Amino acid sequence: MQKVVLVKSYFIPTGKEVTKKIPTGETKKGLLGGTKDVYRKEAQWEQTGYSDCIIDSERLAIDLQQTIESLSRDGFLVKSITPVTSGDYSYKFQSQGVSSSKRILSETEKVSGGASFGYGYGYSYTDSLIVLAEKKFNK
Template identity: 45%
Template sequence: MINKVVFVEAKFKPVGKINTIMVPSGEKKKGLFGGEKDIMTEERSWEQTGWSDCEIDGGKLSEDLQNAIMSLNKEGYEVISVTPVTSAKYKYDWDQQKGRRDYGGSGYGYGYGYSYTEGLTIVAKKIS
C-alpha cells in the first residue's frame, strides 16, 4: 500500500474598505438657466487594502481542499483522512514603574493569544 500526504495551506481573508464615487447616469436634467446637467448616481466598490492577521478565508480553503482531493483521485488515490493543522499567535508586555524607596513601585502586564487553522493535512492511499 502506498500512502501520500498533502498539506493544503489556509489563506487569510482579504480586508478592505468600501469606496463611494459619483458617476454620471447617462440622463440629463434641465438647469435653471436652460442648460443641461448630468444626473449623477452613487456607485460603491470594494477595495482590498490588505490581509487579515487572524481570520482565514474558509471558502477559499474549501475550494483548495476540493482541488487537492480531485487531484489525488485523478492520480489513483483515495482519501483516508483530512486533519486541521492549528497554529497560534500571541503578544504580551509588562512594565514596572519605580516608586519611592519605602514602596516597591507598581507595574502592569498583559497578554493574549489565539489559535487559527493554518491548513489541512490530507492522507490518501493508492487504490490497487
C-alpha cells in the same frame, strides 16, 4: 503507494465600505451654460489587507475539494485529513515608578515603589491540512 498533499489555508480579506462617485452617463447644464457630468454616490467594499486571525474557511473547503478530486482522478483514495494548527500572540507591558515629581532615572537607580500593568493574549488557527492518500490497486 502513498501520497501526502499539503492544502494551505489563507486569511480572509479585510476592508471597509467607501463611497465612490460613479458617472451615470448623463450630463446637465451648469450655471454658466456649460455641461457637466452627473454622478451618483455608491457604497463599495474596498479591500485594505488580510485578517491576522480569521481563516477563509470557504476558500479552504474549495481547495480541499479540488485536492480530493485531483487525487481521485490520479487513482488515489483519501485515507485521512489532518489539520495543522499554528498560533500567534500579542502583549503589552509597562512599568512605571510612582513619584510626586517627574524625574529621569538612570539605569543604576532603582525605583522604590511603582506600578506595572500589561495584557497578553494568544490564539490558534488552522494553518493547513495534510491529506494522506493511498493508490488504488486494480485486481
